[in-house]
Amino acid sequence: xxxxxxxxxxxxxxxxxxxxxxxxxxxxxxxxxxxxxxxxxxxxxxxxxxxxxxxxxxxxxxxxxxxxxxxxxxxxxxxxxxxxxxxxxxxxxxxxxxxxxxxxxxxxxxxxxxxxxxxxxxxxxxxxxxxxxxxxxxxxxxxxxxxxxxxxxxxxxxxxxxxxxxxxxxxxxxxxxxxxxxxxxxxxxxxxxxxxxxxxxxxxxxxxxxxxxxxxxxxxxxxxxxxxxxxxxxxxxxxxxxxxxxxxxxxxxxxxxxxxxxxxxxxxxxxxxxxxxxxxxxxx
Amino acid sequence: xxxxxxxxxxxxxxxxxxxxxxxxxxxxxxxxxxxxxxxxxxxxxxxxxxxxxxxxxxxxxxxxxxxxxxxxxxxxxxxxxxxxxxxxxxxxxxxxxxxxxxxxxxxxxxxxxxxxxxxxxxxxxxxxxxxxxxxxxxxxxxxxxxxxxxxxxxxxxxxxxxxxxxxxxxxxxxxxxxxxxxxxxxxxxxxxxxxxxxxxxxxxxxxxxxxxxxxxxxxxxxxxxxxxxxxxxxx
Numbered sequence: 001x002x003x004x005x006x007x008x009x010x011x012x013x014x015x016x017x018x019x020x021x022x023x024x025x026x027x028x029x030x031x032x033x034x035x036x037x038x039x040x041x042x043x044x045x046x047x048x049x050x051x052x053x054x055x056x057x058x059x060x061x062x063x064x065x066x067x068x069x070x071x072x073x074x075x076x077x078x079x080x081x082x083x084x085x086x087x088x089x090x091x092x093x094x095x096x097x098x099x100x101x102x103x104x105x106x107x108x109x110x111x112x113x114x115x116x117x118x119x120x121x122x123x124x125x126x127x128x129x130x131x132x133x134x135x136x137x138x139x140x141x142x143x144x145x146x147x148x149x150x151x152x153x154x155x156x157x158x159x160x161x162x163x164x165x166x167x168x169x170x171x172x173x174x175x176x177x178x179x180x181x182x183x184x185x186x187x188x189x190x191x192x193x194x195x196x197x198x199x200x201x202x203x204x205x206x207x208x209x210x211x212x213x214x215x216x217x218x219x220x221x222x223x224x225x226x227x228x229x230x231x232x233x234x235x236x237x238x239x240x241x242x243x244x245x246x247x248x249x250x251x252x253x254x255x256x257x258x259x260x261x262x263x264x265x266x267x268x269x270x271x272x273x274x275x276x277x278x279x280x281x282x283x284x
Numbered sequence: 285x286x287x288x289x290x291x292x293x294x295x296x297x298x299x300x301x302x303x304x305x306x307x308x309x310x311x312x313x314x315x316x317x318x319x320x321x322x323x324x325x326x327x328x329x330x331x332x333x334x335x336x337x338x339x340x341x342x343x344x345x346x347x348x349x350x351x352x353x354x355x356x357x358x359x360x361x362x363x364x365x366x367x368x369x370x371x372x373x374x375x376x377x378x379x380x381x382x383x384x385x386x387x388x389x390x391x392x393x394x395x396x397x398x399x400x401x402x403x404x405x406x407x408x409x410x411x412x413x414x415x416x417x418x419x420x421x422x423x424x425x426x427x428x429x430x431x432x433x434x435x436x437x438x439x440x441x442x443x444x445x446x447x448x449x450x451x452x453x454x455x456x457x458x459x460x461x462x463x464x465x466x467x468x469x470x471x472x473x474x475x476x477x478x479x480x481x482x483x484x485x486x487x488x489x490x491x492x493x494x495x496x497x498x499x500x501x502x503x504x505x506x507x508x509x510x511x512x513x514x515x516x517x518x519x
Contacts, residue, residue, distance in 0.1 A: 092419070092457045097488040201326060237328045239321065240457045244490045263490035268480035273332035273462060275477075284322060284333040284347070 064116035064167040066090055068101045069240050070202035071112045071171045072230045074214050075180040075195045076223035079251035080173040082112050083227050085235065086261055087242045094242060098261070102248045106131055107255040109145040109174035110248045111152070114199040115187065116167035123166060126155065145174030145181040149191070157189030169199035174250045180216070198230075201238040206230035232264050302458035303335060303348035304420030306448045307390040307400045308432065309413055310441035313469030314390045314398030317445040318346045319420065319453055320461035320480075331461040331480065342473065343391030344466055348418035349405065386417040392468040420452030420459035427451055438467060442476065450484040 066088045073082040088096030102112040103124050111127065113120040127148065134142055143151075149172040159165050170185040183193040196210035213226050227247055235241050243266065248258040277283050302323050307316040322330040337345045387403040402408075402415035414432050416424060427448055436444065442465055453459045463483055465476040481492035 089457060093423075094455050094457050236331060239323050239326050239328050239460065242489065243492065261490060263493055265493045265495065266481055268332070268462065268482075270332070273477075273479070275334075275475075276332060277334040277337075281338060284330065284335055284337075 064119075066096065066099075066117045067167075067240075068099060068114045068117055068120070069238055070198060070200040070206070070234045071101065071114050071169070072198045072202045072206045072210075072227060072234070073112070073171050073173050073182055073196065074210060074223060074226060075182050075216050076214075076218045076220060077216075078220055078253070079175045079249065080180045080182050081223055081227050081247055081249055082110055082171055082173045083231055083245055083247040084112055084114070085231070085241050086244045086246060087240065088117050089240045092240065094240070097242055097244060100246065100258075102246055102258055103127070104248070104256050104258060105148055105174075106134070106142040108142055108176060108250065109148050109172065110250055110256055110258070111148065112171045112173070112248070113168045115169055119166040119168050120170075123152070123155070123168065123170070144176040145172055145183070146176060148172050148174070149181070149183040149185065149193070152185045153189060153191045156185050156187060156191075160188045171197055171199060173248070174256075175252050178252050180250075201241075202230065202234050205233045205237055209233065228264055232266060235264070235266065303418030304416070304424070304449050304452035304456065304459040305335065305346035305348050305388050305418050306416045306421075306424075306428070306445045307346060307388045307414065308436075308441055308445060309390075309398040309400055310438055311435040312398070313392055313438065313441075313467060314400055315438075315441045315445045315465060315467050316344055316346055316388065316390045317449050317463060317465045318348075319418075319449055319459040319463060321459055323458055328460075333461070334464060336464055336466055339389070340391070342393060342468055343389065344468070346388040346390070346417070349386045388415045388417050390415075390468070392470070398468065416448065418452075418459065420449070420456035423455045424448045424452045438469065442467060446478065447484060451486070453483065454486050454489060 068088060069085065071082065071084040073080060082102055084101045086098055086100065087094055088099035090096075096117075099117055101114070101117070101120065102110055103120075104110050105127050111123070113123070130143060130148075130151070152170055152172060156166060156168075156170070165187045167187050169187065172181070172183045172185065174181050181193065182195065182197050183191060184197040184199065185191040195216055196207065196214045198206050198210075209226065209230055213222075218226070224247070231245050235243055243263045244261050245264065246259050246261055248256065250256045302321065303319060305316070305318045307314060316336055318335040320330070320332045320335070321328055322333045335347050337347060339345050386405050389401040389403055390399065392398050400412050400415050402410040402412050402417065404410070404417065413434070414428060416428055428444075431444055431447075433440075445465060446463055449459075449463050453461075453463075460480075462480050463478040465478070467474040467476070485491055
């Protein structure tokens with residue numbers, strides 16, 4: 001990574017790029033802060049108002065607004081599969097039904113997120129900066145999934161230490177050196193790697209299926225069938241979900257690809273569903 | 285509808301939660317409809333529940349909000365013989381201290397034909413041409429206001445109710461699953477059950493794949509090279 005100018009201002013915290021004077025002196029207060037390409041005003045996105053310069057304390061992310069739900073991911077013989085639905089929920093409103101919660105980092109790696117969608121969009125900006133640097137270096141070397149995973153661990157943990165977390169549960173999936181890689185990073189920096197990872201409700205709903213049926217050497221057909229079952233059970237039992245999914249595939253040979261949105265067949269033909277309270281009037 | 289009682293951190297702040305219930309009168313009778321989702325927090329406890337309980341042969345109750353409280357009322361609502369609707373409404377009023385659920389009571393009797401009573405939290409009794417309640421109802425006031433007409437036929441009324449519930453289900457995460465309709469007129473009680481994969485879908489949703497398409501991989505599900513979705517593309 002190219003070195004970036006940093007400041008050790010008390011207002012912003014260590015190692016964060018910021019203006020020279022983050023303490024509110026009249027010189028700062030009396031002029032509007034000027035953003036430049038090298039000095040974003042805060043540690044996050046470039047913006048035109050620096051809360052520190054105005055003397056405001058840093059805002060803490062207290063709660064998420066637009067959120068994604070579960071992500072499911074498994075390793076299989078040729079690589080990894082990462083899947084999730086396409087809902088950006090606004091509280092309990094199913095507001096945005098075409099949010100793509102899987103992002104392709106490079107030909108070896110994808111990142112998917114549950115949690116606050118705007119924070120995930122910021123993470124994508126950070127990852128795109130890394131990928132662009134790789135491209136400019138033009139030596140054919142791309143970031144490996146392990147490197148992306150470690151980088152995201154640091155980002156999440158450092159934001160947590162500033163009491164301003166990125167409200168996401170991230171899944172990093174890819175292939176490096178011909179070996180599939182799968183890791184999970186949480187909003188407080190908790191992280192682990194495993195043969196199958198999930199976020200959100202899928203931890204309770206899909207992991208048992210994976211424990212039973214996932215093997216590192218399973219075929220692609222079996223792996224897809226298992227992913228469909230996991231996505232189905234998340235839709236059956238998580239109320240903040242829709243029947244519209246995407247699956248990303250990262251393989252040794254064919255690189256990265258993200259599918260078109262698709263719907264899954266669900267079972268609603270159980271006889272008892274038709275008249276569940278016939279013999280128990282008043283029940284539900 | 286939440287199974288947990290008040291005070292439990294699992295349920296949402298408002299007691300009127302987790303349901304869409306709709307009822308309306310038409311020329312000659314009344315139609316009631318409800319969704320089928322019962323949830324505890326974000327977990328769907330029952331995806332095909334029946335929220336329409338009979339109070340008598342020709343009076344039904346759509347329940348939303350705190351499940352145990354409304355269940356007590358419907359359990360106690362059984363009379364012998366045919367009751368008139370205002371009498372059933374009176375039971376709800378007398379029990380208003382216990383009401384933390386919102387209900388829609390609808391029925392048909394010889395005297396007044398089809399009648400709909402909205403019974404929101406607090407126990408107010410509101411006789412109306414149509415009533416909606418539950419968390420999903422917030423999404424369909426516009427549809428109901430603009431599409432309701434006096435003296436609809438039975439088919440039009442059933443379509444109005446079903447469309448309203450489907451619209452609520454597509455946006456409210458606390459409503460979903462199946463749609464149950466009950467139509468009451470002088471010929472009796474008619475049940476209609478709409479399976480979860482037969483519920484109307486709207487722009488932004490994908491149609492449920494039919495079994496005829498096969499249990500094999502959904503079309504397009506095998507990831508294609510470089511494919512990306514339309515809509516809100518993240519990054």
